[in-house]
Amino acid sequence: MDIQPQHTKIDKTIQTRFGYVMLEAPDGFPYNDSNLYCVASSEKILWKAEKPDPNTLYSRVRLNEDGTTLSAYTIGGHACELELTTGKLISQTTIK
Numbered sequence: 001m002d003i004q005p006q007h008t009k010i011d012k013t014i015q016t017r018f019g020y021v022m023l024e025a026p027d028g029f030p031y032n033d034s035n036l037y038c039v040a041s042s043e044k045i046l047w048k049a050e051k052p053d054p055n056t057l058y059s060r061v062r063l064n065e066d067g068t069t070l071s072a073y074t075i076g077g078h079a080c081e082l083e084l085t086t087g088k089l090i091s092q093t094t095i096k
Contacts, residue, residue, distance in 0.1 A: 003039050014063050014070075018085055019046050026057035026075050036061055036072060038087060047087035052078040 003010070003020060007029050014021040016038075024035040036049035036058040049058065049072070056076030064071055069090060070082040081090040 003043060006037075007033070008035070012061060014061070016063065016067075016084060021061065021063070021070065021084075023058060023061045026059055029057055031055055031057065034058070034087075036082075036087070038084075049082055049087040050089045052076075052080055052089060052092040 003022065005024050008025040008027065010022055011025045012023040019038045019040045021036070021038050026035055029035045031054065034048040034051055038046040040046050052074065053076055056074040056078065058072050059075045061070055061072040063084070068084050070084055072080045072082060074080065077095045078092050079095055080092045082088065083090055
């Protein structure tokens, strides 16, 4: 499967039973969009991750051991937990 990035380049892909979680490079990515999203095998975007702040982008992501959540970090210093099936924020904290 050859999924094309929306705006920049793909930094990380995580294959899950729901689809492919994609993290695009934050450099040059528009702030009005989310650079973390999930794509179905049909290449349709299933969800875009909710952001803790509209003026930030994601910089790292990993699938948690429970298989149902993602841990992600933003360039704005947020540590977030996201629901794998929807991309909705479960929790967030600011790291200084």
